[in-house]
Structure formats: structure tokens, C-alpha cells
Amino acid sequence: MRQHHDMGGEPAGRVEKTEHDYAPWEKRVDALLVLLSDRERSLIRTDELRKNIEAIGPDAYEKMSYYERWITSVTANLLQRGAITAEELSRKLADVERREKEGLL
Amino acid sequence: MSQARFQPGDRVKVRNAEVVGHMRTPRYIRGHEGEVERICGFFANPEELAYNRHGLPKRALYRVRFDQKKVWPDYQGPAGDTVDVEIYEHWLDKA
Amino acid sequence: MSTHHDHDHDHHDHKHPTQPDVDGPLTYHQRLEIAVRELLIEKGIVTADEVRRAIEAMDARTPAQGARIVAHAWADPAYKKKLLTEPREASLELGVDPGVTKLVVVENTDKVHNLVVCTLCSCYPRSILGLPPDWYKSRAYRSRAVREPRKVMSEFGLEIPDDIAVRVHDSTADMRYLVLPKRPKGTEGWSEEKLAAIVTRDTMIGIAEARIP
Numbered sequence: 001m002r003q004h005h006d007m008g009g010e011p012a013g014r015v016e017k018t019e020h021d022y023a024p025w026e027k028r029v030d031a032l033l034v035l036l037s038d039r040e041r042s043l044i045r046t047d048e049l050r051k052n053i054e055a056i057g058p059d060a061y062e063k064m065s066y067y068e069r070w071i072t073s074v075t076a077n078l079l080q081r082g083a084i085t086a087e088e089l090s091r092k093l094a095d096v097e098r099r100e101k102e103g104l105l
Numbered sequence: 106m107s108q109a110r111f112q113p114g115d116r117v118k119v120r121n122a123e124v125v126g127h128m129r130t131p132r133y134i135r136g137h138e139g140e141v142e143r144i145c146g147f148f149a150n151p152e153e154l155a156y157n158r159h160g161l162p163k164r165a166l167y168r169v170r171f172d173q174k175k176v177w178p179d180y181q182g183p184a185g186d187t188v189d190v191e192i193y194e195h196w197l198d199k200a
Numbered sequence: 201m202s203t204h205h206d207h208d209h210d211h212h213d214h215k216h217p218t219q220p221d222v223d224g225p226l227t228y229h230q231r232l233e234i235a236v237r238e239l240l241i242e243k244g245i246v247t248a249d250e251v252r253r254a255i256e257a258m259d260a261r262t263p264a265q266g267a268r269i270v271a272h273a274w275a276d277p278a279y280k281k282k283l284l285t286e287p288r289e290a291s292l293e294l295g296v297d298p299g300v301t302k303l304v305v306v307e308n309t310d311k312v313h314n315l316v317v318c319t320l321c322s323c324y325p326r327s328i329l330g331l332p333p334d335w336y337k338s339r340a341y342r343s344r345a346v347r348e349p350r351k352v353m354s355e356f357g358l359e360i361p362d363d364i365a366v367r368v369h370d371s372t373a374d375m376r377y378l379v380l381p382k383r384p385k386g387t388e389g390w391s392e393e394k395l396a397a398i399v400t401r402d403t404m405i406g407i408a409e410a411r412i413p
Binding site: 005006007008009010011012013014015016017018019020022025027028029030031032034035036041043050053062064065066067068071072074075078083084088089092093095096097100105 | 225226227229230231232233234235236237238239240243245246250251252254255257258259317319320321322331333334335337338339340341342343344345346347352355356370
């Protein structure tokens with residue numbers, strides 16, 4: 001079975017010549033990956049990043065932007081490696097949401 | 106690290122295998138024959154690295170050149186057009 | 201061609217890592233980035249300063265680096281030879297650090313035109329050219345560049361005659377490819393600076409040719 005990320009030769013439409021200046025949050029995702037994958041930290045490898053992106057379901061893969069896939073994969077890897085726990089993450093996400101509502105971000 | 110099994114100019118065939126998990130051999134090239142263009146070096150196996158294992162011993166990685174007209178029966182272009190794909194040794198057989 | 205990302209240099213220094221991107225509500229993934237980053241900082245795994253510096257380092261990598269390398273290769277045959285055989289050393293010689301990237305430089309000639317794609321993800325010579333454009337990462341480009349490269353190039357306005365072989369490079373594993381475009385006729389005697397100005401990002405991916413404007 002072909003995995004959905006393995007798309008070489010598949011039918012597709014015209015290539016739209018799109019590009020955009022990366023948003024600060026996208027650059028931060030990139031920076032996190034660079035830092036976490038350096039020799040000193042070694043909390044994610046390129047092939048782990050790829051594996052976790054490939055694990056995103058086909059529908060979500062199509063809908064998500066490039067850096068949305070990356071932060072999803074980085075997060076999954078930190079959980080897999082035990083660097084963060086699901087409970088810590090869910091509490092922190094709730095906290096971020098609260099601060100956003102209160103205008104504190 | 107061992108010696109490379111193939112040399113530039115050797116004819117090789119990509120294994121037509123089904124795999125579960127992470128790998129770097131695109132599906133479109135499996136089962137096709139090509140020619141080793143160069144030995145890229147020796148690298149830890151990505152199929153193991155993806156699961157946070159060391160992936161040793163390192164594997165030879167080759168750049169293999171394929172004729173487009175053979176890869177895609179409906180290829181639109183002259184006979185000399187090629188596609189180069191990097192393929193790990195354990196995905197290659199002697200053609 | 202709008203390939204300049206250099207303008208970020210003017211203002212990125214003032215951005216605090218936690219500054220919100222837009223006035224509207226954050227998306228789920230934007231909140232996730234904040235949450236993960238804050239957790240990593242709290243745990244002492246990264247610092248806010250390291251994040252900021254990593255972004256600065258990334259902003260400093262632009263296609264201008266690659267253009268400088270190409271222009272020097274056009275001007276100096278010995279350097280060109282080195283670039284094709286020892287790309288890492290050649291790149292370092294001009295102060296461009298390929299980092300962990302295993303660089304392969306492929307030369308466009310009167311007989312061969314090279315085009316780079318990554319069908320499995322979006323591998324790109326980031327250390328030389330900076331971050332890839334969106335179209336390079338798109339489903340359409342990743343799917344079609346390998347099967348109908350001539351048609352895709354033609355959609356970008358590049359027609360390759362049939363007596364020139366098209367060589368597609370699918371960067372599936374550990375190599376990253378940089379195209380050394382053909383030096384246009386009529387540029388004899390140009391300074392390297394002037395030459396570099398016509399080496400766009402797209403010429404180094406192989407989707408365009410260097411042209412005199």
C-alpha cells in the first residue's frame with residue numbers, strides 16, 4: 001500500500017507558484033527543531049520528525065500547513081522520548097488558552 | 106561500517122517490497138532497474154533511526170540513475186531523461 | 201522574481217520570542233507551539249535566548265549565499281571544479297557553512313539540465329538557500345516534478361529543448377542538491393557581484409535559468 005506522503009508520480013494539479021514570508025511562530029517551530037535536534041540535546045532526529053509526520057492521517061496531512069505538521073511531530077516526539085508528559089502539556093495548553101482570553105499573551 | 110557491495114556503473118534493481126513503518130525508498134522506484142551513479146557514503150539506517158535506535162551498522166547509500174521512459178511508461182520527453190534517487194544498499198539487488 | 205527574504209533583517213531583532221503573530225485568535229497549532237516552547241524553557245531544555253538566536257541564524261541564510269557561490273564558480277574554473285568535487289570545502293571557502301548537510305552540486309550544461317525535488321517530504325539545501333518556498337513543499341510539485349518535469353518547468357516558464365537531457369534529483373535520503381546554473385552568454389567580463397545578482401533561488405533549484413534582465 002502506498003503511504004500518503006509517498007506521492008512521487010501521483011496525479012496532481014498545476015503547481016501554484018506560492019510562497020510567503022514565514023510568520024514568527026513558524027520560525028519558532030523551526031528554531032525548536034534545530035535546537036532539539038542538535039548534538040547536545042538530541043531529542044529528535046530527522047527520521048523521527050519524518051516518521052511522526054507520516055503518522056498524521058491523510059486527511060489531516062492535507063489540511064495542515066507545513067509548520068503545523070512540524071509542531072505536531074515535534075510534540076509527539078517529546079512525548080515519545082519522555083521529555084514532556086501528556087498531563088504537563090494539557091495543563092500548559094489550558095494555561096495558554098486562559099492567558100490568551102485574558103489578553104496576557 | 107563495511108564495504109560497499111556495488112560500484113559506480115553497476116546495474117542494480119530496487120527491491121519491490123511492502124514495508125510497514127518509516128523508510129526512504131519511494132514507491133514509484135521499487136522494482137525498477139538503474140545504474141549506480143555514485144556511492145554517497147555510509148549512513149545509519151533511517152528505518153531504525155526513526156524509532157530512536159542507533160541504526161548501526163551504517164549502510165552504504167547510493168545515488169542510482171534510472172531512465173525516465175522505463176520508470177513511467179507514459180513519460181513525455183526524450184530518451185536521455187533520467188531520475189536520480191538515493192537508495193540504501195539493503196534495498197538493492199544485483200540486476 | 202520575488203526571492204528576497206533579506207528584508208526580515210531590519211526588524212526581527214526587536215521580536216520577543218513570545219510575541220503573538222496576529223491580533224486575531226491563535227490557532228490550535230500556534231497555541232501548541234507556545235505551550236511546548238514554554239515547557240521546554242521551564243525544564244531548562246532550551247532558553248528563550250537560544251530560540252531567538254536560532255531564528256537569527258536562520259534569517260541569515262538566504263539564496264544570496266548560494267548566488268555568491270555560483271558567481272564565484274562562474275568566474276573561477278578552478279573553484280568550479282572544487283565546488284563539483286568537494287562542495288563542502290568549496291562552500292566553507294566562501295564562508296558558507298553547510299552544517300550537517302551533505303551537499304551535492306549538479307551542473308547545468310549544454311547537454312544536461314538538473315531539477316531538484318523531494319517526493320517524500322521537503323528536503324532542501326537549507327544551509328545554503330534558507331527555507332524553501334511553499335510551492336517546493338506542495339503536493340503538486342512533489343508529485344509531478346519527478347514524472348513530468350518538462351511540463352512542470354514549462355508551467356514555470358522554462359522550456360528545455362529535447363536535445364538537452366533533463367535529470368531530476370529526488371533527494372530521498374541524506375544528500376541535499378544545489379544546481380549550478382548555466383552562465384548566460386553576454387555576461388563576459390561581469391564582476392562577481394553583478395553575476396550573483398542574476399542567480400535567483402529558482403535557478404539553484406533548477407526551475408529557472410539565469411538570465412540577463
